[in-house]
Amino acid sequence: MxxxxxxxxxxxxxxxxxxxxxxxxxxxxxxLFNILMPRLENxxxxxxxAGTGAIGLEALSRGAARAVFVESDDQMLAVxxxxxxxxxxxxxxxxxxxxxxxxxxxxGGPYDLVFADPPWNHTGYGELLETLSRERxxxxxxxxxxxxxxxxxxxxxxxxxxAFRRKQYGETMLTFYA
Numbered sequence: 001m002x003x004x005x006x007x008x009x010x011x012x013x014x015x016x017x018x019x020x021x022x023x024x025x026x027x028x029x030x031x032l033f034n035i036l037m038p039r040l041e042n043x044x045x046x047x048x049x050a051g052t053g054a055i056g057l058e059a060l061s062r063g064a065a066r067a068v069f070v071e072s073d074d075q076m077l078a079v080x081x082x083x084x085x086x087x088x089x090x091x092x093x094x095x096x097x098x099x100x101x102x103x104x105x106x107x108g109g110p111y112d113l114v115f116a117d118p119p120w121n122h123t124g125y126g127e128l129l130e131t132l133s134r135e136r137x138x139x140x141x142x143x144x145x146x147x148x149x150x151x152x153x154x155x156x157x158x159x160x161x162x163a164f165r166r167k168q169y170g171e172t173m174l175t176f177y178a
Contacts, residue, residue, distance in 0.1 A: 001054055003087065004030055006061030013054055013083045016075050023054055024117060024147060028169045032145065033062060035167075035176070036113060039143065040064055043112035046137065048100055048128075053080040055115050060089045067092065068107055072099040101131040110139040117147040129158025129177065144177040 001023050003011040015023065024032075032055075033040070040059060045067040047056030056067035067089070071077050077097055084090050096107065100116075101124065114137065116128060125146060132138055144161055146154045150173040156163050161177035168174075 001052065002026075003054075003058055003061045005033070006058070006063065008057070008061040008087045011061075011087055013052055013057065013086065014079050015052060016079050023052060025169070025172065028147075028172050028174070029055065029058055031167065031169065032115075032174060033058060035165075036143075036145075037062065039113060044068075044109070044139075046070070046107065046109065046111040046114040048114065048116035049118045050080055050095075051076050051117065053083045055117065056093070057083060057087050057089060059113070059115075060092055061087065064113075065092065066094075068111070069093065069095045070098050070100060070104075070107065071095070072097060101128050104131050104137060105135050107135070107137060109135070109137040110142065111137055112139050112142050114138055114142070114144045115147070116144070120149040120152070122148075125154035126158045129154075129161050133159035133161065141178075146175045146177070148173050148175065 001013045041063045042065045045059040045064040047069045050069040050071045150168045153173045163175050165176040
């Protein structure tokens with residue numbers, strides 16, 4: 001796994017040892033950031049279910065001003081922190097250990113872009129979208145992007161959010177909300 005573009009282009013990222021992780025494929029990340037690029041410069045980026053941090057680190061590499069990472073697994077948090085250090089992004093990032101969606105009020109915001117890649121067996125997309133709205137975590141005009149299994153995509157609407165674009169890449173689906 002590596003950073004695809006920007007200031008840290010080509011930087012290899014750590015993955016957790018001895019665990020089966022499902023990182024976002026390079027081609028999916030490439031397409032995601034092609035879509036996000038016009039909104040990314042100086043953006044505040046929230047990476048939920050962050051795992052290794054590859055998505056938020058890519059956002060920072062491509063010009064986001066700040067990224068906040070949320071993860072609940074201690075082993076993944078350790079990998080995420082090492083990856084932040086590898087990229088020298090500690091001064092532009094914050095990490096929270098939370099079991100989502102509980103406790104999201106501490107995340108500050110509002111954010112320009114929110115990305116969430118929960119486990120593919122996740123069923124709480126509606127609750128996640130509602131919580132993002134209730135806690136006012138998304139700036140007016142901001143976007144939310146949910147990554148899911150293509151066979152079980154998130155709902156068309158959740159809270160005030162409506163899906164305006166879905167892109168499928170093999171078994172992966174990206175759903176964009178505004």
